[in-house]
Amino acid sequence: MAQATDGDGGLGREIVRRIDALGAISETSGHLTRIFLTPEHRAAADLLLAWMQDAGMAAQLDAIGNVCGRYEGEQAGLPCLMLGSHYDTVRDAGKWDGPLGLVTAISCVGDLHRRGKRLPFAVEVAGFADEEGVRFASTLLGSRAVAGTFDDRVLEARDSGGISMRDALLRFSLDPGRVSTAARRQGELHAYLELHIEQGPVLENQGLPVGVVTAISGATRLSVALSGMAGHAGTVPMALRRDALAGASECILAVEAYCRAEPGLVGTVGSISAMPGATNVIPGKAVFTIDVRAASDQQRTRAVAEITDRIRMIAGRRNLVAAIHVTHENSTAPCAPWLRQQVAEAIAGEGYRVFELPSGAGHDGMAMIDIADVAMLFVRCRGGISHHPDEHVDPADADAGARVLLRLIENFRPRPEAARR
Incomplete structure (x- = not known):
């Protein structure tokens, strides 16, 4: 069995450095808080867009504030494998929940770009603007917009300061009347895949850096x-x-x-x-x-x-x-068996024992399942601690997760057309 790197792997170093940079963008200096449609949220979006562009992607902010990057395949306009996670936080947060999946995906695409490698499908990276639902008490706003299930009535919700989401979007230089343009069609995605910290102690108890998610509870x-x-x-x-x-x-x-x-x-x-x-x-x-x-x-x-x-x-x-x-x-969002198999193959290919576990926490895949099959790759977090400043991923585990994700991307096999939903 291959051993996890000591954190000196190029991807692992890059990911940790970027996680630290994102973690420094906060409402306050002492506690990480980055809430939907705030100045800190915009600063994080701008940084992510720059990283996407450096990784060879065409990058833009969509109508709800999602950060969207696209790395074309061997031909332009091909359906994509979408990788994603969120970049908003809870209050007094840890810096790994959400950003680890997003930053890892950008770094993996950057590796492909540096090698000049194109695939028989496009790769897209989605940084969802609001998964936590802290500001307007409604979760999965970014991914629901992409899935076409965003409820326009939420635009009238108000935050603790009395500001409506409609007004917050305008202050963010976004048009609330165009949120529907963020929606994607089923045929545009081969699948949605998310790398995320486990937010629990199971992988640590198993002595494993990564695991295959069976379903989002x-x-x-x-x-x-x-x-x-x-x-x-x-x-x-x-x-x-x-x-x-x-x-x-x-x-x-x-x-x-x-x-x-x-x-x-x-x-x-x-x-x-x-x-x-x-x-x-x-x-x-x-x-x-x-x-x-x-x-x-x-x-x-x-x-x-x-x-x-x-x-x-x-x-x-x-x-x-x-x-x-x-x-x-x-409702439960089951991870598609054909995708789970490919996640397992990538884990085994990096020399780790394949271990399956459900996710007790909610994720953007719960929204994305409406337009694509979904899968998740969990990365071990120390002590199972999340939504807390002590949230931590060892650099070696960040590198292990990146190597598994990159292997998965390079060996991804779209589901045959006849077998799709």
Whole structure:
């Protein structure tokens, strides 16, 4: 088995240097924050465009702010293999989530360009403008525009400062009336492929720098409100209480117990509040969120139904009223078997053991699957930490991911026309 490089590989060095340069473009100097349609976002876009041009690509900013580069094939106008990821961040972010895939793709195309190598298909690199959804509370905006599924109603959404997305696009020198021009047609893409940090600890536990993603897990988010009766903490006997917070605590443990017993299922209660919120008052209302994810839509749907039933049962036994609402739902995006096979071949070709795993986090492939088959290549991140300043990829692993991606590009076999959807 080949060993990962020590970080002295040319691609690995270049990628780390560029990740550092992008990471320096931030709203504040102490914490990395690069939000959709801000001055920092534009500065990052300009830098990415310059790198794309240096890599031999024709590069432009599309109507939603995606950074788009195209490296022609042996003939002009051929369908493309699209590589991509996003360049926006969460607040107080790590510098690898999103940019690693984008920068690696640019560096791989640059390697082809330096060698004067053209392929029997074009290669396009898409830097999606907004995947995280921080500013306007709507995710995958860049990739939805490319997939032709952008909802124009989002243009009226406002950020915390009251600025609408429509106005933010205008301030960015983009025309909100032309967002639809970012859309691509199915026949223009052979496939969509994304390299991304794992954002979890599985590859690290396996001792592997890279892995094949089987599916991007679907997610259901719920808002749960339990209503009881507030009362004096010293005068209401325990047996007569309708304590909403105690009921919520039991519900949270029920979510944990159910999801622990189901392999491949994860459930998280990430937010809870109790009212009236005084030390000497029995909580009369408790509100909490639930996030349920699985690589199978059937498993996730079944889990949501069972968790909902258990919450209602707990509420009934405690004489509480439960109000449960679905606030978000995304279906699973399965990675195409024919593409997964080519990712696996590239990993094996670089001498690594092939290991498959699902993605519990959402990615732009969830939007791109509407116009193309998708696949993902995961790269190990230290400690499985993501969305945090401690997010880190070792230079050797960045280089390993680049070598696998470059091998995959050079050996890519488009799906036969008769087998396409």
